Amino acid sequence: MSLDLSRCTVEELWRFVAVHLEQRGIGVVLVGGAVVSVYTEGAYRSGDLDFVREEFFAEDLPEAMSEIGFEREGRHYRHPECGHLFVEFVAGPVGIGADTGIVPAQVVSAGTTIKLLSPTDSVRDRLAGFIHFGSRDYMDQAVMVASAHGIDWRKVERWSRNEGPGGPAAYAELRRRVEEERERT
Numbered sequence: 499m500s501l502d503l504s505r506c507t508v509e510e511l512w513r514f515v516a517v518h519l520e521q522r523g524i525g526v527v528l529v530g531g532a533v534v535s536v537y538t539e540g541a542y543r544s545g546d547l548d549f550v551r552e553e554f555f556a557e558d559l560p561e562a563m564s565e566i567g568f569e570r571e572g573r574h575y576r577h578p579e580c581g582h583l584f585v586e587f588v589a590g591p592v593g594i595g596a597d598t599g600i601v602p603a604q605v606v607s608a609g610t611t612i613k614l615l616s617p618t619d620s621v622r623d624r625l626a627g628f629i630h631f632g633s634r635d636y637m638d639q640a641v642m643v644a645s646a647h648g649i650d651w652r653k654v655e656r657w658s659r660n661e662g663p664g665g666p667a668a669y670a671e672l673r674r675r676v677e678e679e680r681e682r683t
Contacts, residue, residue: 508543509539512612515547515585516610517612522562526549526552530546530548530623531546532544546574549588551588553590601616603619621643625640628668637672641676654672
């Protein structure tokens, strides 16, 4: 799989890196803002790709990233031709708030199965950022994904009740804003 890294999108870079790592036996799941970028077809722009490693230790990760031209800079990986995006890895498991039972969505790319948060889990992930950090950007991202994709509203509502006192109000705002967005379109 080849890619013009100087002009690649988040989705193209995700597929390129994830396919390579999966073929090397390094399981990863795309999380965070890059998932929003994928599900909004680039309407939201993320500056990085956050991957959760499925294995706690991935000693061959630096070598695998080097094989496709990435250089390690602290905790990030950068490609000299793709200066506008960087890649970061964190140890698993994939979690959203207190929920660590996440089953990622699977996509086949170049004959290889790669993983990312489902639309429902992406909404929960962004809503968690809003609840715990008060970031309006996270709420906006949750609205973008929920407006563009069918999500499991009951799952989001149940989860939000367990995310502290701000959870139910955040869920209600999300629901209202998505309904308003759908009425406009």
